[in-house]
Amino acid sequence: xxAKLSVWSSYYVDLGPEEAVLEMxxxxxxxxxxxxxxxxxxxxxxDAREVGAQFRAFLEKENFTMTQGHLWLHVKICSDPxxxxxxxxxxxxxxxxxxxxxxxxxxxxxxxxxxxxEAVLERNLAVLRQVQEGAKGMKIRIxxxxxxxxxxxxxxxxxxxxxxDSDRFGICLDTGHLNICGGDQAAFIRKAGGRLTALHIADNxxxxxxxxxxxxxxxxxxxxxVRALREVDYHGLFNLEIPGERMAPLPVRGYKLEYIRKxxxxxxxxx
Numbered sequence: 001x002x003a004k005l006s007v008w009s010s011y012y013v014d015l016g017p018e019e020a021v022l023e024m025x026x027x028x029x030x031x032x033x034x035x036x037x038x039x040x041x042x043x044x045x046x047d048a049r050e051v052g053a054q055f056r057a058f059l060e061k062e063n064f065t066m067t068q069g070h071l072w073l074h075v076k077i078c079s080d081p082x083x084x085x086x087x088x089x090x091x092x093x094x095x096x097x098x099x100x101x102x103x104x105x106x107x108x109x110x111x112x113x114x115x116x117x118e119a120v121l122e123r124n125l126a127v128l129r130q131v132q133e134g135a136k137g138m139k140i141r142i143x144x145x146x147x148x149x150x151x152x153x154x155x156x157x158x159x160x161x162x163x164x165d166s167d168r169f170g171i172c173l174d175t176g177h178l179n180i181c182g183g184d185q186a187a188f189i190r191k192a193g194g195r196l197t198a199l200h201i202a203d204n205x206x207x208x209x210x211x212x213x214x215x216x217x218x219x220x221x222x223x224x225x226v227r228a229l230r231e232v233d234y235h236g237l238f239n240l241e242i243p244g245e246r247m248a249p250l251p252v253r254g255y256k257l258e259y260i261r262k263x264x265x266x267x268x269x270x271x
Contacts, residue, residue: 001230003199004065005264006237007257010035011246017041017055021064023250027257031065033198033239034099036073039090048089052096059097068198068237069099071142077127078107084127088134095138101198101236103143103172104131106160108150120150125160132165143172143198146188148209152181154191161195170197174241176204176211179220189228196234200241201225211244213256214263226267238264 009032012020017038024032045051059066071090077083094102106124109115115123131142144157151157157171171192177200178188189196203218204210214222245256 001233002235003229003238003268004031005029005261006031006033006065006068006239007260008033008035008070008200008239008241008243009038009066010241010243011253011257013037013243013246018058021059021062021066023254024257025062025064027254028261029257030063031067031237031239033103033237033241034066034069034094034097036070039069039072039093043089043093048093049096052093056097065237066097067099068101068103068143068239069094069097070103071105073105075105076107077104077131078109078123079111084130084134087131091131091135091138091140095140100139100141101143101170101172102140103145103198103200105145105147106151108147110149117150117156121156121159124150125163128160128164128169132168135168141168141170141197143170145172145174145198145200146177146181146183147174148177148180152177153183154188158191158195166195171195172198172200174200174202175220175222175225176200176202176209176218176241179204179206179218180209182206185221186224186228186231189225189232189234193232196229196232197236199229199234199236199239201239202241202244211242213240213242213245213260214267222267223270226270238267 009020161169203212203220212218
């Protein structure tokens with residue numbers, strides 16, 4: 001297993017993308033998933049490809065890894081008629097930055113409650129095939145995330161990925177979402193297998209998405225997670241999605257990152 005420690009850039013949502021990177025580096029974190037908040041900041045600067053190339057040059061100068069990014073967080077790929085046009089801009093930005101794994105949410109299609117779960121998956125599949133066409137020629141892989149209202153388990157995500165281009169689509173496990181759904185972390189990881197290409201590591205108490213770091217009030221068994229990741233030989237970022245920890249002064253958030261590094265070292269040493 002090769003799983004480099006990473007922290008979602010939204011941990012420093014109150015800072016600009018470059019400032020967030022520099023603050024992480026100050027506390028020993030040299031990899032991050034680009035959050036959609038920071039992605040939006042970059043898109044507002046101008047042409048997606050030009051801005052992406054500039055940000056990539058900054059990352060290279062700082063020797064900072066950002067190979068994972070979260071696409072538009074609130075996208076409704078089936079319900080919003082403008083979703084694919086706007087999503088294409090995100091893909092172009094992320095491709096220019098050098099992001100390899102781009103996390104995407106499927107659409108629960110909440111406005112049509114009469115649809116069966118199978119019909120919801122079929123509708124998502126049809127739109128994802130259009131997304132795949134828009135990403136043709138790019139190196140980026142789109143990682144479909146397990147959620148609490150749609151794609152709640154590995155079976156649904158495997159069904160989608162296996163019907164798409166396996167080189168362009170993968171799975172992102174969100175441990176917090178799976179905990180809320182009462183899912184088995186190790187079973188999910190084993191089912192996803194080599195399709196698992198991104199992680200959102202987060203803890204909660206099993207009732208709501210609290211986005212906490214490991215070993216607090218939450219009840220996710222992270223030892224089980226690490227053992228299963230090692231079993232499937234996961235290669236990618238061990239990315240913590242922990243905006244629930246950011247309600248603290250800047251210096252305190254830095255101390256938390258130093259603690260997180262120690263927790264990561266402990267987890268990687270679990271047999």
